[in-house]
Structure formats: C-alpha cells, structure tokens
Amino acid sequence: MQRRSILVRGAFFLLILTASAPLTAQRRPNEEIQKRQRDEKQAAKHLKAAELPGVIRRDSDDVRNLSLFYGAGGREHAPNPNGRYTFLKEGLKGTNPKFDVEDGDGVRWRVKLDSDRRFQPERHNEPQAETAASRLLWAAGYFVDEDYYMTDLTVTGLPSLHRGQRFVSADGRVHGIRLKRRPEDVTKLGDWDWLDNPFLGTRELNGLRVMMALLNNWDLDVTNNAIDAAHGERRFLVSDIGASFGKTGNYFTRSKSVLADYAGSPFIERTGPDYVDFVMHSRPFFLTVFAFPKYLARTRMERITKQIPRTDAQWLGQRLAQLSEQQLRDCFRAASYTPEEVDGFTHVVQDRIAARNAL
Numbered sequence: 072m073q074r075r076s077i078l079v080r081g082a083f084f085l086l087i088l089t090a091s092a093p094l095t096a097q098r099r100p101n102e103e104i105q106k107r108q109r110d111e112k113q114a115a116k117h118l119k120a121a122e123l124p125g126v127i128r129r130d131s132d133d134v135r136n137l138s139l140f141y142g143a144g145g146r147e148h149a150p151n152p153n154g155r156y157t158f159l160k161e162g163l164k165g166t167n168p169k170f171d172v173e174d175g176d177g178v179r180w181r182v183k184l185d186s187d188r189r190f191q192p193e194r195h196n197e198p199q200a201e202t203a204a205s206r207l208l209w210a211a212g213y214f215v216d217e218d219y220y221m222t223d224l225t226v227t228g229l230p231s232l233h234r235g236q237r238f239v240s241a242d243g244r245v246h247g248i249r250l251k252r253r254p255e256d257v258t259k260l261g262d263w264d265w266l267d268n269p270f271l272g273t274r275e276l277n278g279l280r281v282m283m284a285l286l287n288n289w290d291l292d293v294t295n296n297a298i299d300a301a302h303g304e305r306r307f308l309v310s311d312i313g314a315s316f317g318k319t320g321n322y323f324t325r326s327k328s329v330l331a332d333y334a335g336s337p338f339i340e341r342t343g344p345d346y347v348d349f350v351m352h353s354r355p356f357f358l359t360v361f362a363f364p365k366y367l368a369r370t371r372m373e374r375i376t377k378q379i380p381r382t383d384a385q386w387l388g389q390r391l392a393q394l395s396e397q398q399l400r401d402c403f404r405a406a407s408y409t410p411e412e413v414d415g416f417t418h419v420v421q422d423r424i425a426a427r428n429a430l
Contacts, residue, residue, distance in 0.1 A: 120260055120300035127307040128212045128275040134393045139206040140401035144217030150180065150250050152221060158228040165294075167197060167313070168235025171253070172226055179253040182224065182245065183313075184235040196328035197313035198249035202406040204286050204312040207420070210394055211282055211387060214299075214308040217252040220406045224248055249313075258300040262293050263307050265375045270307065277383035279309070284349030284376040285423050287336055289325050290314035291353070291372040316416060319352040321369075330415045338423050339430075340377075347384050347430060349376040381430050388427035396421065 131137060141149055151174065159171040159179070168184040185197050202220040209215045224245045232239065238246050270276035283291060288309075295311035316333045317326030326332045340348040353372040399420055403413040 120258060120305065123300060123303060123305045125269050125298075125305040125307060126214075127270050127273075127279065128214070130212050131209070134210060134390060135395065135398075137210055137394075137398065138401070139210055139394075139398045140405045142202075142206045142218065142405065143209045143215050144219065144252055148217055148252055150174065150219055150221065150252075152223075156180070156224060156226045158226050158230065161230075161232060161234075163233060165311075168232060168238070170229075170232065172224075179255075181251040181253055182226075183249040183251065184238045184245070185247060186235075196317075196326075198247055199406040199408060200315045200317070200328040201249050201311070201313035203402045203408070203416070204288065204315040206402040206405060207286065207391075208279075208282055208309070208312065210398070211278065211391060213279055213282065214306045215312075216308070216310055217254075219250045219252075221248055221250060222246065222407055224250070254301075256301060260298040260300055260305065263296045263298050264293050265291060265296070266371070268307065274380075274383045274386060277379050278387035280375055280379055281349060281384050281387055281427070283309075284338065284351055285420070285427075286312065286315040287317060287319055287333055288312050288315040289317075289319040289327075289351070289353050289372075291351075291375050292368070319350065321352070321354065325352075330412050330419075334415060334419050338426055342381070342430060345381060346378050347381050348378065351376040384427050385430055388424055388430075391424045392428055394424075 138145065155175045156172040157174075159173055161170040162181070167186045170182050171179060172182055173179050183198055183201070198220055202218050205215040205218045225243060226245060227243075229239065229243055229245070238248075240246065265280070268276070290311070290313075295309060297308055297310035299306045299308065314325075314327045317329040318332035318336050319325055337350045340350045342348075351373050354370045396417060399417045400413050402420075403416045408416065
C-alpha cells in the first residue's frame with residue numbers, strides 16, 4: 072500500500088509538471104520578446120539622442136549670486152532630511168556601496184556610501200568630497216549631478232546590504248551619505264574619454280582639466296565621465312568626483328577629503344611662455360607594472376592636467392575669482408565638514424585660484 076501511494080503521488084506531480092510545461096514554455100518566449108522590445112526601444116532612444124548637439128559647459132547666471140550651499144539642484148530639489156525614503160534596489164557596480172531609494176514625492180535618488188576607510192575611519196571621505204566638489208564645478212559653469220550630503224537617512228524596507236552594511240545602524244539609519252537626484256528626463260548615453268572627445272583643444276575642456284587639478288581629483292578614469300541626454304542636448308560631465316580634496320598619488324600615498332594632505336600638495340608643476348603643467352600624480356606603485364593595462368591607464372591620467380594654455384587657465388581663474396569667501400565656505404558647509412575644515416579647505420581653494428590668476 073505504501074509503495075502504491077508513493078507511485079500515485081509521483082504520477083500526480085508528474086502530471087502537474089507536464090501540464091505546466093507548455094505554460095512555462097509559452098511564458099519564456101513572451102518574456103524574451105518583451106525584453107527584446109525594451110532593448111530595441113532603448114537603443115532607438117539612444118540613437119536619437121546621439122544626434123543632439125554636444126555641450127560641456129554653460130555660463131550660468133552671475134557667479135556672485137550662485138548658492139553654493141545647495142548647488143546645481145537648488146533648495147527646491149534638496150531632499151527632505153525627515154522625509155520617507157523607500158528602498159528600491161542595490162547597485163553592485165563600481166567601487167563604492169550604493170543603492171536607490173524613492174522619496175514620498177516619487178523622486179528617485181541614488182544613495183552613495185563611503186568605501187575608503189584607510190585615512191579617517193570616523194569620516195565619510197568620498198560622499199563629503201563629492202558634494203563639495205560638485206558645487207565648485209557648477210560654479211565654474213560645468214554640468215554636474217544634483218548632489219546633496221546627509222549625515223543620516225532612514226530608509227524603509229532596507230535589507231542587509233552586500234556592501235556598506237557597516238554604515239547602517241541597528242535602527243535602520245544610514246550614516247554619511249551622498250544623495251544624487253535621478254530626474255526622469257535625463258538619460259545616460261555612455262562615457263567619454265579625456266583624450267578623445269569632441270572638445271579637444273577648446274577653452275572649455277581645458278578649463279575642466281584645470282578644475283581636476285584644483286580639486287586634486289586623482290581618479291580620472293573614463294568610467295567616471297558621463298554623457299547625458301537632457302533638455303535637447305548631449306551633456307558631457309564628470310559624474311564621479313569623490314576622489315578629491317586630498318593628495319594625488321598611487322594606492323599607498325593618495326587620499327581624499329583630508330585637509331592636511333590637500334593643503335600640503337603642490338598645485339602648479341611648471342610654467343612656460345604659453346603652457347602650464349598642473350600637478351597630478353596617478354602612476355601606480357612600480358610593482359603593479361605587471362598588471363600592465365591598469366598601470367598604463369593610471370599613468371595616462373597624468374597627461375590630463377599637462378600642457379594647458381596659460382590663457383585658458385587664466386580665463387577660468389578669473390571666473391572663480393568672482394566667488395566670495397562665503398560662497399566657498401558654503402561648498403564645504405554643504406558637505407558637513409567641521410568648522411575648522413571649512414576654514415582650511417576654503418583658504419586652500421582661495422590660494423589656488425590666486426595662483427592660477429597670477430600666471
């Protein structure tokens with residue numbers, strides 16, 4: 072009887088599997104068709120956007136009236152620190168832990184946490200540096216993401232993260248984050264290369280190269296540059312600028328968001344009658360030459376801040392010189408630096424602007 076019961080149950084389950092197989096087989100082609108249709112629609116959208124005019128910079132309103140505390144997004148787009156944020160998905164690409172949330176108004180945000188704890192374990196180096204750097208780039212007229220820094224964020228439905236769980240407290244709050252607003256009318260088309268792009272030789276690109284030196288942004292990898300389709304144009308921007316306000320160098324010597332390193336770093340390497348070389352050290356530790364592609368890519372970055380026309384450096388310096396001390400302080404206050412750090416970073420930036428204008 073027991074054997075017969077087992078056979079009956081087995082036959083029953085086999086019958087169910089046999090009956091559901093056509094449904095599963097039917098569902099799978101449908102899913103593949105839908106995916107192919109989505110991919111084709113996305114490809115057509117990118118192809119159409121590729122025809123838009125490319126821009127890398129735009130003069131904003133009077134630089135002296137810009138609010139560098141709120142940055143490109145302004146006060147009207149600033150996230151509500153006491154609002155409700157719902158977890159959407161975790162992003163597993165890139166160096167830093169990140170995940171997406173949606174606020175109570177339906178606006179989506181990318182939450183970025185820190186990853187580098189070698190220098191100041193009590194700090195959130197990259198989110199703070201990126202917030203401040205985005206404001207300086209925006210003041211210089213360049214396109215940036217709408218970034219905001221928050222010391223704490225409560226997220227509903229937050230699971231255990233694959234990366235960055237150490238920044239989440241027992242009560243579900245996430246600490247030391249950068250929030251990037253994700254507008255629905257902006258589409259990322261791809262990346263762009265510092266040494267191969269439509270703006271080579273222009274004053275606008277040369278000014279952006281100088282800005283990387285001013286910030287001491289040592290991570291000038293192609294993947295940190297974005298081309299966005301927005302408002303009828305293709306915008307070329309540096310979308311990841313968190314490796315700033317420290318010291319450039321290899322893995323063992325570089326830093327980010329460290330005032331002493333930033334203040335102690337040289338800015339101008341050499342000057343000539345027509346060109347200026349700014350300091351940028353990114354060559355890896357010599358033993359990593361055995362990983363040649365990475366060694367070559369990092370070494371190549373040092374060329375980005377070299378051979379810049381003096382007139383282009385002066386042009387950008389004259390614009391930045393219009394910023395008041397309070398505006399510069401607001402850059403770093405927006406990133407929740409301590410009062411002592413706000414003072415220190417502000418004075419270093421002022422000195423670098425003055426040095427550029429003295430060329």
